[in-house]
Amino acid sequence: MSQKRFSLIRTLGIIFMITYIVFIAFPIYWQLNTSFKHIGEVRKIPPTFFPKHFTLSPYINVMNNPMARKSIYDSLIISITTTLLSVLIGSLAGYAFARYPKYAGGENLSFWMLSVRMFPPIVFILPFFFIFNNLGLTDTYFSLIVMYFTFNLPLSVWLMMMFFGDIPRELEEAAYVDGYKPFRAFFKVTLPLVLPGMVSVVMLCWIFAWNEFLFANVLVGTRVKTFPLVIPTFASGSSILWNQVMAFTVIAMLPPIILFIILRRYMIRGLSLGVVKG
Amino acid sequence: MARIRFENITKKFGKTVALKDVSFDVDDGEFFVLLGPSGAGKTTTLKLLAGLYKPTEGNIFINDKNVSEDPPYNRNVAMTFESYALYPHLTVFENIASPLKAPGRNIPSKEVKERVERVARMLKIDQLLDRKPAEASGGQKQRIALARTMVREPDIYLLDEPLSHLDAKIRYELRQEFHRLEALKGVTTVYVTHDYVEALSLGDRILMLDHGEVQQIGKPREIYEDPANIRVAKQVGQPDINIVECVTRVEGEKIVLMPKNEPTINIEISDEAQAAFRNNTYPEVLLGIRPQFIKVGEIPGSQIFDGRVDVYQVLGSEGVLNVEIGDLNLIALTSPEDRYTHGEEIKVYFLKDRFYFFSPENGERIRFS
Numbered sequence A: 001m002s003q004k005r006f007s008l009i010r011t012l013g014i015i016f017m018i019t020y021i022v023f024i025a026f027p028i029y030w031q032l033n034t035s036f037k038h039i040g041e042v043r044k045i046p047p048t049f050f051p052k053h054f055t056l057s058p059y060i061n062v063m064n065n066p067m068a069r070k071s072i073y074d075s076l077i078i079s080i081t082t083t084l085l086s087v088l089i090g091s092l093a094g095y096a097f098a099r100y101p102k103y104a105g106g107e108n109l110s111f112w113m114l115s116v117r118m119f120p121p122i123v124f125i126l127p128f129f130f131i132f133n134n135l136g137l138t139d140t141y142f143s144l145i146v147m148y149f150t151f152n153l154p155l156s157v158w159l160m161m162m163f164f165g166d167i168p169r170e171l172e173e174a175a176y177v178d179g180y181k182p183f184r185a186f187f188k189v190t191l192p193l194v195l196p197g198m199v200s201v202v203m204l205c206w207i208f209a210w211n212e213f214l215f216a217n218v219l220v221g222t223r224v225k226t227f228p229l230v231i232p233t234f235a236s237g238s239s240i241l242w243n244q245v246m247a248f249t250v251i252a253m254l255p256p257i258i259l260f261i262i263l264r265r266y267m268i269r270g271l272s273l274g275v276v277k278g
Numbered sequence B: 001m002a003r004i005r006f007e008n009i010t011k012k013f014g015k016t017v018a019l020k021d022v023s024f025d026v027d028d029g030e031f032f033v034l035l036g037p038s039g040a041g042k043t044t045t046l047k048l049l050a051g052l053y054k055p056t057e058g059n060i061f062i063n064d065k066n067v068s069e070d071p072p073y074n075r076n077v078a079m080t081f082e083s084y085a086l087y088p089h090l091t092v093f094e095n096i097a098s099p100l101k102a103p104g105r106n107i108p109s110k111e112v113k114e115r116v117e118r119v120a121r122m123l124k125i126d127q128l129l130d131r132k133p134a135e136a137s138g139g140q141k142q143r144i145a146l147a148r149t150m151v152r153e154p155d156i157y158l159l160d161e162p163l164s165h166l167d168a169k170i171r172y173e174l175r176q177e178f179h180r181l182e183a184l185k186g187v188t189t190v191y192v193t194h195d196y197v198e199a200l201s202l203g204d205r206i207l208m209l210d211h212g213e214v215q216q217i218g219k220p221r222e223i224y225e226d227p228a229n230i231r232v233a234k235q236v237g238q239p240d241i242n243i244v245e246c247v248t249r250v251e252g253e254k255i256v257l258m259p260k261n262e263p264t265i266n267i268e269i270s271d272e273a274q275a276a277f278r279n280n281t282y283p284e285v286l287l288g289i290r291p292q293f294i295k296v297g298e299i300p301g302s303q304i305f306d307g308r309v310d311v312y313q314v315l316g317s318e319g320v321l322n323v324e325i326g327d328l329n330l331i332a333l334t335s336p337e338d339r340y341t342h343g344e345e346i347k348v349y350f351l352k353d354r355f356y357f358f359s360p361e362n363g364e365r366i367r368f369s
Helices: A003-035 A057-064 A066-099 A106-118 A122-134 A141-166 A169-178 A182-211 A214-219 A227-234 A242-276 B042-050 B092-097 B109-122 B138-150 B168-180 B182-186 B196-202 B220-225 B230-235 B271-277
Strands: B004-013 B016-026 B031-035 B057-062 B077-080 B156-160 B188-193 B205-210 B213-218 B242-251 B254-259 B284-289 B294-296 B304-314 B319-325 B328-334 B345-350 B356-358
Touching: A003 A242, A057 A066, A057 A242, A066 A141, A066 A182, A066 A227, A066 A242, A106 A141, A122 A214, A141 A182, A141 A214, A169 A182, A169 B042, A169 B077, A182 A242, A214 A227, A227 A242, B004 B042, B016 B042, B016 B057, B016 B213, B031 B042, B031 B196, B042 B077, B042 B156, B042 B188, B077 B138, B092 B109, B092 B138, B109 B138, B138 B156, B138 B168, B168 B196, B188 B196, B196 B220, B205 B220, B205 B230, B213 B220, B213 B230, B230 B284, B230 B356, B242 B328, B254 B271, B254 B284, B294 B319, B294 B328, B319 B345
Parallel strands: B031 B188, B031 B205, B077 B156, B156 B188
Antiparallel strands: B004 B016, B004 B057, B205 B213, B242 B254, B242 B284, B284 B356, B294 B345, B304 B319, B304 B345, B319 B328
8 A cells, every 4th residue: 555545544543633623522521511500691692612710610500409419329329239239249240150050040041131122211111110019118219229230130140141151161170170169269360350341341331320321310319319310300491401311411420430440440451361362 | 289189081072072981190290192183072181170170970089089070270280381471462471470369379479580580581481571462473472472381380180282382393493392391300290292293202101192092091102102092193194104905815834914995915914913813703804004014125034025106205304205006105214315206116115013013993993912
């Protein structure tokens, strides 16, 4: 390939990347931009690309709103519990499917688990609402945790099954011969190698539970309220408090971002471990 | 220090039979080689010894104690894997120290450090201790795996194809190192390989395994000079032994062999062999001739054949000659100084005292005494 054509493709590539980044980053920029404006400036046309009168009042208003504060707390409880359960049970099941497929029920069972994901979630909403309602479980943490867990588990099992399947069995066998019992060998060899994969499962489960609106809207709403249910309350009959919506979503973005920063270390280690294999 | 006894071991994986009624003994301190082509069941045998597999039938004894059901962490055996099985997330030091840090061993960390460094120096990998296994070359990885095995002072060493992934030069060097390693000398070692040169070079005794069955157990010279069947004869020796399908025939007073795809010639055999074939006990036989026992030229008293040069390769220390006698294509070893060209007419004779005869039905050796 000639030098000229190569640089043309390169330039096009860079242009594409820049467009892509703008596409991804613009909503976040706009969210931040709006969250620091007074409501009057938000409604101005043409819009301002930087707050003329920088203000923290949307944040203060949101933080003083007890319903908004509690919703973050509720969302945290539900997401943390769901994620821990999904990853823990998904790892155990994934390990069993990867290492002992015959005893774990084989391909049929693992595939059947995945089939739960093939239905559109909305199919389950009414049946689940009636079940939970009859059991008196609506408007509880439990109902949403069970729901999210049900949807996260198949994904978690399948991903963990693949990550465990990628680790050569001989590494564990080497640990047994070295004198480690299966449980110790798991923590010495298998777990550290699967950790990067596990971290990505944590992120996926978290994001699903954290952002979910549909089930939350049907199953909870009075005593328990997750943050996506609070966002619509900023829209009153005549106006939408866009600056408060944005400020609230900025706050709601913080837990996943903090989680990602903590776990990033392991994800990067995972990338470098990939090179080792083979 | 340990004796091993394998007693009528059968191992099945589902319907696949990996080992069929395998029995053998290994003496204390012996260097015992399992030789066989891939898929023969060598690694299965090793993993049974390590306790990673449990036998379907039969019993395994270490020092007269039945360990058939014991898990690996309760047997004092050390094993290197063909894949090396180094822990990629740990440094070379941590890899080697792993068996010393296993629960229940309680070795003080100062001693762990000393022992790891000693074995690393011995295997010339002490400069790698702080690195990850991924940063080591193939030969170094091999030595790291070996170090992890040798750091332990176990009852038995199990070595699975430790040299197979290395290039020829390093393989030769490491083979010599194996001879020098004092640590290996006193300890019972079971060594798996598909390379007969390694087996002949290293083994006190060799077990030749094929299709999950024991073909022959013996000292290296016995395996090479006195193969029990055609599978052993083929596995041991390079270039491969020549096998000629023959019919036995009475020619006057004598019994001769007539090659099936070259009926115009009769191959004379030794007087001993004649006696054995006299009563038509074997209407057909497989004749085995090692390449070094086919010679170019003519000497008085031997049967001379007219041959034609097919392919000739000079390989440094020897020449490999494919010679055609009619439709028979045989491999002969020559001196590397010899020169032959394609199509050249030459005279060929066989050393008939060195013929092997095998039964065409089951490949077993036909013996005379």
